Amino acid sequence: MSETTPLVTAAEISRLAGVTRATVSNWRRRHANFPAASGGSESRPLFDLTEVQRWLDAHGVEAAETPSARLRTLLRTHVLPGQVPRLIVSLPELLETESAAVELADMPPAVGAAIRALAMDSGPRAVLDVLSERGLEEGPTTGVYSTPIPIARLMVELVLAAGVTPESILDPACGGGTLLAEAVGTGAHAYYGQDVLPVQAERTAVLVGLLAPAAEVAVHTGDSLFDDGFAGLQVDAVLTNPPYGQRDWGSEDLALDPRWEYGPPPRSESELAWVQHSLAHLRPGGVAVLLLPPAMAMRTSGRRIRAALLRAGALRSVIALPPGAAQPMHIGLQLWVLRRPDPALPVPDEVWLADCSLLAGVERGRIDWELLTNAVVDAWRGFEEGVPGSAVIDDAATPVRVMDLLDDEVDLTPARYVRAALDAAGLADTARLAQVQLAERVDELVSVTSQLGDWQRIDSTTWRTATLADLAAGGALRRLQAQPLPEERSTGEDAGRPVLEARDVVTGTEPTGVLGEQSRLSTQLIELNDVLVPRIAGSRSESVRARVAGKSDVGAVVGPQLMVLRTEPARLDPWFLAGFVGSPENSHATMGTTIRNDPTRIRIPLLPLAQQQRYGAAFRHLHDLRVTARRAADSVTELAGLLGTGLTAGALEPPNTPGSEEPKPQRGRK
Template sequence: MPQSSAQVTAAEISRIAGVTRATVSNWRRRHQDFPEPSGGTESSPLYDLDAVRAWLASRGHASAATPAEELRTVLRLHAHGGGGTSEGLPLLVLAAAGRPAEELTAAVRLPDADLAARAQQDAASACDAVPAADAVRFETGDAAVLRALYACVRDEGGQAALAVLAERELEDSAASGAYRTPAPLADLLAGLVPGSPVRVLDPACGSGTLLAAAARRGAHELYGQDALGVQARRSAVSLMLTAPDASVTVRAADSLRADAFPDLVADAVLCNPPYGVRDWGHDELAYDPRWAYGVPPRAESELAWVQHALAHLTPGGYAALLLPPATAGRASGRRVRAELVRSGALRAVIALPAGASLPLHVGLQIWVLQRPEPGGPERKSVLFVDTAAETPAMTAGPGGTAGNPRPRGGSRSASVDWDRITVRALDAWRAFTKSPDTFEGESGVARAVGVVDLLDDVVDLTPARLVRASRAEIDPAELSAEVDATRRNLVRAAKSLARTAGEESWSAAGATAREWRTATASDLARGGALTLLRTQPDSVRSRAQAAGGGTGGGGRPETRAVLTSSDVASESGPTGDPVGPYDDTAPVIALGDVLVRAVASADGPMARVAGEEDAGALLGHHVHLFRPDPARLDAWFLAGFLGAEENIAGASTGSTILTVSPGRLRVPLLPLEEQRRYGEAFRHVHELRAEARRATRLAEETARLLAGGLTGGQLLPSRDAESEGAVRVRGGDSPR
């Protein structure tokens, strides 16, 4: 019996065609042969997918959707049958990721029945590698999903396909709070574990990011557990793709209530547990032997995770957990915190800026713990590091260069300078572990506090409170000199901004806005006007490494800097570090390339033209590279229109995270001379933004230094009313 065709919304048609929703509305009004709605409501009509594709093909509109988007759409439209299809798809990803591209292309072209049989064979071969994986069965009706999955793995890698599958299953399960730990944060947590631990556990592994970071540091035995089955499957397959030589064991169950590894003793535990869970098993686990430091109160599920991690460590082993700031000071957890400090189990608390991880408006903390060793050395102090308060010195050079730092965290859209945070945290931690008793710290950033000083009535372990207690150590004369230098830089920046703002005049286009014909970036690429490049997916690189004996199939240890999405947003030079070896196919940025961020946000510009400081750097993940033919496209003209707010919105998909589809971005079709006039205007806008950002950063830095000096006692307000806010170094006349 023939199956009915799938139905799509107008928004999905726009994604398939690579146009805006307004364009789809125009098609419906202007073309009488546009397919009639086949379902839905008058306000939200649905259209027959086959009819829409046929109509688009008749007008030469090739699909602009990426393979991942195609897979996402097909999964939504596909009615899963029995036989465990959804459970079997991750196994199929694992099998397909090890196949050559030509084999995947051949699989996509198979008839439906043959494709289902081929997929079943591939999934069965992967069952042996995945612990506790059940046999799956694919039907002929699954062919559309199987084709889309094979194509996605072939073109974008296994990790991209795996992420789409997990996203869909999480939507179906109505699960909340399932967020991916950012890779730089995962690397930081893994880096806080001294040495090279072999056996690592993550009892709330999610997508496996923390265990993958441990594998990059040499861990060979990876153990994970997650309460969500979809996350456990995703983690197991993802780790097998990224660490093919490691032993991977992942279980699906609640770690606190049903520990899948009760006898496991690990060298290290890394964890980003769920926060604020009241129903974590307080009543039934009241007498659990894991609570060696006190029974966690009902409102302190985070302290239950802390003790669960310690219980799984070998004596002397380390754990690093990402926790909300309330864990450090909430009154209900005082007794457990006191015992963790008194016993020497708590070694460090590191505060991160807001925006480091979800929830983005909260500055999270990293707790570093070490299981006490019988007869081991006495631990007399705890390290506290406040990376959230650390603000780098501002340079007087042009804004937007590699020498200028990003703005401080503190808002939902703040850029996080992971390089600076990682260096600050790891340098302080390594110096502290080398010699805890003689650790001098860094004023306002890092400080070792004695155990006796922490065991007061509240046992508040908030780094900001404890680190800033050393403000009295700041030298008044040095602070005054720093204030004067920063104010001089601010005055110069303000004058430069005023000059830049007054250089150009802008005239109205006329009674109505100008209109022009446009083409998608995909069309321009097919016509040879530009080349679109991207980085090789991690999973593809992992397969190449496995095939080439760990060298990326001829790859080499990479030392060049990587230009990241944050670099584009903050208009800085390349600041990223390469992860693993890069082969000769890795895109290298050239002068005049146009760089577009792959995730849409209002945090800084979406696009820019590569300058001399970018040339020679590697292209980072989440950055699209457009290389225009200078004889046909002006680079600044291209960057200006590609990064336009409406253009980005029309080419983005997703709900919480908006992913930009580069091929769907549209560019006006204008003569080269006119492009250059627009390009000069966009270049001026770029310079204006850079000068404004530099002046803003210097103003914030000046205000911070002044306020801190006045409240800390290092600076005095002038008694001369005519000085307009001048400050004086303490040590002059005493105020009366």
């Protein structure tokens, strides 16, 4: 292609400037001198990179020329989407080349050099991500979602917990290869994949080949339902996240397909075609785990096939994930675990149903995947091994008899059954403890509120101020934040340290992250009285914008999107600083929502230390008030949830409060 000036999209400008896509849109609307589009379309304009960089420089926005940004720019300028599959196939050879200037037909050497630079900085997987972005730009990928790594890991663990150590694994709708890549840890010797998009198929083949160089890897391009690239193949395990809601999947053309052992899938039930396709590729006793929409468990059109799967013992479990676990984020997807029946074994008479939305560690918008995975896998293993009691998780998971599911609806929604299996005595005891805890939280809130004292009105005050940059230059504070480690360095002995994340500060919790052995996060440790400033937004109930590190934070690693301000205590009170940095008029500057998103520009009043400490004490008290109120609100939510569940599931009955007693019979008048 021609050596033209590089063109970039609005999304690439946002990555270059370190701001959101919405910010770039605001710049275009509000600044008449923002560079005009130099190409593209009205819905997807392209901008001259040189002009954009000049504009950013003129407005004080520092452009970050990262290896990934550099590669994206070169791909946009010199590589057509249709050329990307060939580039992906060439990746192993490019990474083995000693010279950074790799020769590629029809492409300048700079493309190969940028690929190698990104691979050295972030690894081959990052290169594949960037290449795939370009390759998919002109493809019809609407409605096809990637599998989040935590869910992929859970799916692999479910296979292993079922007693299967797979030698061969298939993903018939492999996408970018996340599931097969996570399955490499099982030690399988053969990995098979298929995807309708050439870019995804090539990406999967290269990724798995790099991760498991000694294994057999075969990935085909094509629609697995119409053109099965592995006809007749039987494997030990199938892992897949198939497309949802396909209306033209071929129900009429494939009506007599031998794969439909449990019944022809209706036109509106493409997911049941994927379920039976997966079962057809399993050896007897093999296990499949599919990520599916929740409507699969209840649609009227699919009840006959669901019943047939249950009667044959092919469907072993339905596990409902909490909303927000994967795209689409507003619904809770389900994991279906299937096993190909072995004629030599009796047909099981129970299935295992789980509703993860009520597990410990699952909150609105936040999931502790380690807790969830351990709980689900342990209980699922107990069910498969027939260990009494170990398959039950109170209010979340239970074995259910197949005969109890075979009614007119064959509704397999887990919530219908796990709540019916509640331990009434255990729930009542838990509710009593929650009630006591709520009373304690209310007492704490009353105590903190009573200590607020009298607040006096003062006339308007004009303070002299200094920016954080000025205070840092004068030695009053230092600014710290997470930095990526170079490729040649690792966390080493720091692996396992707690990580304080921005979300922990927003929600007022202790460090929840853990530094992994392969983490490339620099190990800058938090010290007592550091000022912690999250660079993300929270909801109205999550109003903590900055706080001071306490004992539980000391020694934790500074997490991503968290800014740490370390003060000189003889000159700057930490709670005074936290109060002003976290004020509503300053918080926008810490989150990068406007052009003036440099937190070092935040202005702090210049007050004597004694006066700072007065303000600092007030800010600390307000922080304690927020945290105490949040704890009380959490206790209310927990107690109300327990009592509501007990009432609706028939495990608890209402108390005899005044006015609720049974009416007494009245004597008639003589």
